[in-house]
Amino acid sequence: xxxxxxxxxxxxxxxxxxxxxxxxxxxxxxxxxxxxxxxxxxxxxxxxxxxxxxxxxxxxxxxxxxxxxxxxxx
Amino acid sequence: xxxxxxxxxxxxxxxxxxxxxxxxxxxxxxxxxxxxxxxxxxxxxxxxxxxxxxxxxxxxxxxxxxxxxxxxxxxxxxxxxxxxxxxxxxxxxxxxxxxxxxxxxxxxxxxxxxxxxxxxxxxxxxxxxxxxxxxxxxxxxxxxxxxxxxxxxxxxxxxxxxxxxxxxxxxxxxxxxxxxxxxxxxxxxxxxxxxxxxxxxxxxxxxxxxxxxxxxxxxxxxxxxxxxxxxxxxxxxxxxxxxxxxxxxxxxxxxxxxxxxxxxxxxxxxxxxxxxxxxxxxxxxxxxxxxxxxxxxxxxxxxxxxxxxxxxxxxxxxxxxxxxxxxxxxxxxxxxxxxxxxxxxxxxxxxxxxxxx
Numbered sequence: 001x002x003x004x005x006x007x008x009x010x011x012x013x014x015x016x017x018x019x020x021x022x023x024x025x026x027x028x029x030x031x032x033x034x035x036x037x038x039x040x041x042x043x044x045x046x047x048x049x050x051x052x053x054x055x056x057x058x059x060x061x062x063x064x065x066x067x068x069x070x071x072x073x074x
Numbered sequence: 075x076x077x078x079x080x081x082x083x084x085x086x087x088x089x090x091x092x093x094x095x096x097x098x099x100x101x102x103x104x105x106x107x108x109x110x111x112x113x114x115x116x117x118x119x120x121x122x123x124x125x126x127x128x129x130x131x132x133x134x135x136x137x138x139x140x141x142x143x144x145x146x147x148x149x150x151x152x153x154x155x156x157x158x159x160x161x162x163x164x165x166x167x168x169x170x171x172x173x174x175x176x177x178x179x180x181x182x183x184x185x186x187x188x189x190x191x192x193x194x195x196x197x198x199x200x201x202x203x204x205x206x207x208x209x210x211x212x213x214x215x216x217x218x219x220x221x222x223x224x225x226x227x228x229x230x231x232x233x234x235x236x237x238x239x240x241x242x243x244x245x246x247x248x249x250x251x252x253x254x255x256x257x258x259x260x261x262x263x264x265x266x267x268x269x270x271x272x273x274x275x276x277x278x279x280x281x282x283x284x285x286x287x288x289x290x291x292x293x294x295x296x297x298x299x300x301x302x303x304x305x306x307x308x309x310x311x312x313x314x315x316x317x318x319x320x321x322x323x324x325x326x327x328x329x330x331x332x333x334x335x336x337x338x339x340x341x342x343x344x345x346x347x348x349x350x351x352x353x354x355x356x357x358x359x360x361x362x363x364x365x366x367x368x369x370x371x372x373x374x375x376x377x378x379x380x381x382x383x384x385x386x387x388x389x390x391x392x393x394x395x396x397x398x399x400x401x402x403x404x405x406x407x408x409x410x411x412x413x414x415x416x417x418x419x420x421x422x423x424x425x426x427x428x429x430x431x
Binding site for chain 2: 015029030032033034036037038040041044045050051052053056057
């Protein structure tokens, strides 16, 4: 999976310029239940993986999210 | 669980909506959203407007209005009704059943069955199954299925996520026997182990209503609710609709010998436009075959969304002739039911505005 592209897509969901791997998602004002829904949709449609509710709750940083999706693709 | 019904048909659908219409562009300041956040949310959910019943109007009023409409028009006669089924999660009372209340108000005959069913998203299809079964034993030739919910009363008006997506509606569907075999294919699945994904935690007998259960809390910015409002686990519902519903559609099409091409309309429950579009894309069903406009125009009105979807998007072809359709309702329970049938020609298929008398 192209990580640069993934972070760009995540930035688009959060409606910001750029997301860095170390950024903590809940620090963003826009990281709400709608953003989470958008991330689940992105994982499903672009990467073909389903993220469960309990998994997304454990994610802290943008890199965690990328790792989770990547692990599920294998 | 699969089954086939024969010699049954739907002959009329009337959808009833409150005439009070509210637009998201006018409402968003209530949710304390900035113009920018409102714009994002509006775009994501294709929000436009919804219909909300006044405080004194119940689901039963909407349904009764539709049934009276059919009786006035002469499409349906009181002495033909062998059973009255009321599917709702917003009944008038805990007891008696709302179907009995409606039967009494309309002065229907005594030689009939009155039945309330507690179901939401899959409730139109669960009600149809019940109607098909009751036709076997009813003394009179037609069964009336009422689906009604005033979902706006189960969410706080300041809840920026639930409230804009919510709508109130009722519907009346007439089901009767027919000479033609007209096979109707159905598949029913339930998974009660996930019942907490969509629930109203308090106000029943497990956790009775107290001042505490009515206390409003902000669970995230702009998301205000109490324990007697609907709680939804968005992530759990999303994975349910993506993982469990599409395989059922594949199963029912295989069972009825259909394909995505042979089905002319996929008339599904309308949770919200975002989730439904994801589902349609995943199932590779072209958007023109799967209407996704009910929430944008009326709001999600629980079990009344499928009949509203039919009346909104297919009334013209269904009044004229028969169409091959796939219906699917999925959600609270969790419960998911799909059917494939030839629908139409219908005697009536329309939306009427509810006027308080």
